[in-house]
Amino acid sequence: xxxxxxxxxxxxxxxxxxxxxxxxxxxxxxxxxxxxxxxxxxxxxxxxxxxxxxxxxxxxxxxxxxxxxxxxxxxxxxxxxxxxxxxxxxxxxxxxxxxxxxxxxxxxxxx
Amino acid sequence: xxxxxxxxxxxxxxxxxxxxxxxxxxxxxxxxxxxxxxxxxxxxxxxxxxxxxxxxxxxxxxxxxxxxxxxxxxxxxxxxxxxxxxxxxxxxxxxxxxxxxxxxxxxxxxxxxx
Numbered sequence: 001x002x003x004x005x006x007x008x009x010x011x012x013x014x015x016x017x018x019x020x021x022x023x024x025x026x027x028x029x030x031x032x033x034x035x036x037x038x039x040x041x042x043x044x045x046x047x048x049x050x051x052x053x054x055x056x057x058x059x060x061x062x063x064x065x066x067x068x069x070x071x072x073x074x075x076x077x078x079x080x081x082x083x084x085x086x087x088x089x090x091x092x093x094x095x096x097x098x099x100x101x102x103x104x105x106x107x108x109x110x111x
Numbered sequence: 112x113x114x115x116x117x118x119x120x121x122x123x124x125x126x127x128x129x130x131x132x133x134x135x136x137x138x139x140x141x142x143x144x145x146x147x148x149x150x151x152x153x154x155x156x157x158x159x160x161x162x163x164x165x166x167x168x169x170x171x172x173x174x175x176x177x178x179x180x181x182x183x184x185x186x187x188x189x190x191x192x193x194x195x196x197x198x199x200x201x202x203x204x205x206x207x208x209x210x211x212x213x214x215x216x217x218x219x220x221x222x223x224x225x
Contacts, residue, residue, distance in 0.1 A: 004153075031212075033212050033213075035212075035215075040217065041217055042199055042201075042215030042216050042217045042218055043154070043199070043201075043213075043215040044215070045212040045213075045214070048211055048212045050211060056211065058212055059214075090153060090154070092154075097141055097142060097161075097203065098159070099144055099156040099159050100144075100154075100156065100201075100213060101156070102146075102153040102154040102155075103153055104152060104153045105151075105152070105153050
């Protein structure tokens with residue numbers, strides 16, 4: 001049982017480049033989330049998907065897009081990366097009113 | 112904006128002592144959760160307490176919730192070196208349907224001295 005799997009683990013981008021972070025969960029959860037974590041900060045919600053076919057903005061959505069490809073997969077896309085998007089990105093999934101399960105994170109550096 | 116605020120921001124104690132960290136939040140909640148994060152790793156769920164519960168135990172962990180004060184505390188008893196980590200509280204806001212994500216505090220960094 002892998003839980004939540006994120007790829008890649010590390011990435012360096014040049015300003016203006018694009019990339020997609022992939023996330024998959026095998027717990028049959030309806031809800032999936034993308035968070036970012038900056039030094040000394042807690043996690044901030046970028047986008048979430050309460051169920052297959054729906055996505056909604058979180059606290060810090062600017063500069064990102066998401067796709068809920070199916071129940072298992074939820075991807076995060078940076079269309080034109082900026083240095084301010086240097087961060088650690090976490091994908092998570094959960095059932096309703098229950099704990100969230102997190103992936104191991106993607107360390108993204110934009111130079 | 113961040114819902115929860117942990118206190119203290121950092122805590123250093125001797126192995127075997129108890130560690131207490133606090134969390135305050137702003138809005139009505141469905142539940143409050145505590146997570147641990149080891150350096151450079153993902154978050155691991157520790158315990159969930161629902162808004163109608165006042166105290167919950169799990170092994171060496173004890174969590175309390177006071178909804179009138181919008182606050183929670185996490186007590187780790189008989190601390191071990193392996194407890195060294197950052198601890199975050201997270202709230203599931205009442206306005207959501209239980210599916211719109213958690214709101215995290217900035218965390219307490221706990222160091223257990225051997």
